[in-house]
Amino acid sequence: MASLRSHIVVDSSISDCVSEYASILSSLQKSTTVEEFVNGDDINEQLFPEVADSVASLGELSDREFEPAFNLAIYILSQAEDSQYLATALTSLIALAPTSKPSIQDKKSLRPTTVISTLSNIFNLLPETSPLRATALKAIITIASQNKIAHILVPLLPHLQNWLISANVNAAEIRQTVFQVARLIEVDEPVKALDLVEKSVTDLAGATVADVSAFVTYALNSVVVDLNYLTSIPVVALVQSTPLYTTLTAYNTGDLAQLKAADVSKATIAKAELLAIAKFLQGKDVVTYGAIAEAIGASADDVELLLIKAIEQQIVLGRLNQATESFTVHKVSALGEFTTEQWLTVQAKLEALKQNLQNIPEIVEQAKKKKGGFVTAHKKVNQRAAAAAAAAAEGEATEESEDVEKFEVVEEVAAAAE
Amino acid sequence: MSQGNFLHLVRPTQPGPQVSPAPLSVQITSVAYHELLDTCLRSNENENNRVIGTLCGSRPTDGVVEIGHAFYVPHYEPEDKDEISIESDHQKLEFQLYKKAHQKNVVLGWFSTTTDAQNDISSTTGLIHDFYNKVSLENGSGALAPGIHITLNLAAGVPQLTAYTASTIGKARPGNSNYYFTPVPCEIVYSASDAQALSWIALAADQDVALPSGDVEVAHVNANAKQLEALVDSYLAYVSKVVSGEIQGDDKLGRALLKELSGSSGLDSAVLAQKFDAHVDDLLMVEHLCGVVKQQLDLSVKLSANFKA
Structure with missing residues (x-):
């Protein structure tokens, strides 16, 4: 890819830009001396602290005027060799962020998305190693959380950890930020959220027992049902001697009694029931509600609701029959430990698929032949029928000969169809 | 959709009414991509350092800007001056012709070629972007999404595409050509038939290729079945090694395969x-x-x- 970074394109001179900035401040009734520090292209260093201190006033602008004005301030501050002025402006910008979304009718107040857009502009302008990038990222996360617009953070997920590492943020702080983001987006993207947390524990060095415990607890409470893989993650061994690991094992083995005895959330128990259903339905065709209830130790009245939840979670696929109180199984997700037996099933299915693929050219050829043969026969029949029709129109054919023609037409078409 | 080393979570403040803050992403259809590549060939014939042109397509929905057509617009750009003249009549005429066949489509932005490996945005980019923002506002698309700018970087030989959106710098006033360009995710989209046609064209790059005689579609079905068979063979080789205990199987892959193969009865x-x-x-x-x-x-x-x- 070409250089993927932001670019500032300014057609005016720096003195014109400073004059424009001064006129924006004047429109807010703010007295400023910024113009005094610029003479043509010569900039007095005192300009930058003056501009950095004044950006807080831009919060009085309307929502539409804010970002362009702040961009102008960023441009002026980007001329300074020292990044501390940009840091001051960033702090002021974060302080201006609203903590609740203004109403749709309110066109003047600053919107959280405008502040996030401006923070993104600063983030994109800074070098990868700048600690200010981490500050901007954390501010964006906080604003999204406060204004209940966490869904906008989803595009951030694949890069969050790497960006924080590049900005020299320590592992513990990265994990804290990652957990915060994961909790915010788990409703919209539960799988991505769990992946994010997992990477923060497995990829970053120095994970403590507390970190791993937090990860396992998060996984048990998330909506992701299959957690069997957790035990094969090396770092999870850190909690092997804790009651949490026993709970995880009980969950994976479907030991509902032990789970209910342990101090786990209702959501975890509900997931374990779904897992137990999936394991029970493996290899079965039609199962009664009673049999399912007996297998998982639940009430027969609850089975239908549990099956609906399992279908919703795409764990099982099948048809409920309320009349006979039975469930016809179409497909069950492979949950739990993936055994050699299941690998053999995969192998058999792949071989069947290969055979079916090899048969495709022959099937296509047969269909072509069938169509081609019929078309040739049909053309002949059409020609004869057309000739007969023409003769009938001329009044040359008798009723008897018309009947013979019709009979032949039907017979030939039927033969071709065979 | 891929996002490189840049942050784009919400669209920037734009002139005119703000419809939605949803982030922007650009999709370039194979036809438009072909037209963009065609303009790259003109860049050597052009007296300017670059070729510019207009991007058209359907009105953006949900932040997705789909470029369906691109055409070249002549311009003059003296090397020693930061000024530019665009043949706006040509751009209008060309767009009107396109509009006759695609009545609902609008101008979405503009593209330019560049040969600078480090900096694909030049000092006059803001001037041209301002011109196209006005064009977009005139035909109504500017109210739906800010103008898109696509650069085709020819420095590496194979053209590299980058899409940008821009927010203004300073006061909103006529003639303000100061912009902050931010990259946005960009991808080329094509249908299955486009992919098939392109695969034949790609084959012709190294050897003489003739289209199969007779039924071309049937030949494609057979070729695709063979490709799929080769993929299945590679999976079978892996699974055989797992079954024989030669290697440790990846449980995630196994589950994914089992799930997908359970629903393949259609074959x-x-x-x-x-x-x-x-x-x-x-x-x-x-x-x-x-x-x-x-x-x-x-x-x-x-x-x-x-x-x-």
Whole structure:
């Protein structure tokens, strides 16, 4: 890819830009001396602290005027060799962020998305190693959380950890930020959220027992049902001697009694029931509600609701029959430990698929032949029928000969169809 | 959608009414991409350092800007001055012609070629972007999304595409050509038939390739089946090693395979043959009925002619 970074394109001179900035401040009734520090292209260093201190006033602008004005301030501050002025402006910008979304009718107040857009502009302008990038990222996360617009953070997920590492943020702080983001987006993207947390524990060095415990607890409470893989993650061994690991094992083995005895959330128990259903339905065709209830130790009245939840979670696929109180199984997700037996099933299915693929050219050829043969026969029949029709129109054919023609037409078409 | 080393979570403040803060992403259709590549060839013939042109497409929905057509616009850009003149009449005329065939489509932005490996945005980019923002506002698309700018970087030989959106710097006033360009995710989209055609074209790069004689579609089906078979073979080789204990299997891959293969009964030979038969039967029935109708019409015409005589 070409250089993927932001670019500032300014057609005016720096003195014109400073004059424009001064006129924006004047429109807010703010007295400023910024113009005094610029003479043509010569900039007095005192300009930058003056501009950095004044950006807080831009919060009085309307929502539409804010970002362009702040961009102008960023441009002026980007001329300074020292990044501390940009840091001051960033702090002021974060302080201006609203903590609740203004109403749709309110066109003047600053919107959280405008502040996030401006923070993104600063983030994109800074070098990868700048600690200010981490500050901007954390501010964006906080604003999204406060204004209940966490869904906008989803595009951030694949890069969050790497960006924080590049900005020299320590592992513990990265994990804290990652957990915060994961909790915010788990409703919209539960799988991505769990992946994010997992990477923060497995990829970053120095994970403590507390970190791993937090990860396992998060996984048990998330909506992701299959957690069997957790035990094969090396770092999870850190909690092997804790009651949490026993709970995880009980969950994976479907030991509902032990789970209910342990101090786990209702959501975890509900997931374990779904897992137990999936394991029970493996290899079965039609199962009664009673049999399912007996297998998982639940009430027969609850089975239908549990099956609906399992279908919703795409764990099982099948048809409920309320009349006979039975469930016809179409497909069950492979949950739990993936055994050699299941690998053999995969192998058999792949071989069947290969055979079916090899048969495709022959099937296509047969269909072509069938169509081609019929078309040739049909053309002949059409020609004869057309000739007969023409003769009938001329009044040359008798009723008897018309009947013979019709009979032949039907017979030939039927033969071709065979 | 891929996002490189840049942050784009919400769209920037734009002139005109803000419809939605949803982030922007650009999709370039294969036709538009071909047109963009075509302009790259003109860059050497051009007296300027670059070629510019207009991007058109359907009105953006949900932040997705789909570029369906791109055309070249002549311009003059003296090297020693930061000024530029664009043949706006040519741009208008060309767009009006396009509009006749695509009435609902609008101007979405502009593109330019560049040969600077480090900096694909030049000092005059803001001037051209301002011109296109006005064009977008005139035809109504500017109210739906800010103008898109795509650069084709030719420095590496193979053109590199980058899409940008821009927010203004300073006061909103006529002639303000100061912009903050931010990259946005960009991808080329193509249909299955486009992919097939392109694969044939790609083959022709190294060898003489003739299209198969007879039924081309059937040949494509067979070729695709062979490709799929090769993929299945590679999976089978992996699974065989796992089953024999030669390697430790990846449980996630196993689960994914089992899940996908459980629903592949549509490729079962008997089912497929039955579906083909049913399709051919339907087709033949339609052909037969068409023939019967044609005969009846012929008969009717001749009978009418006889009665008149």
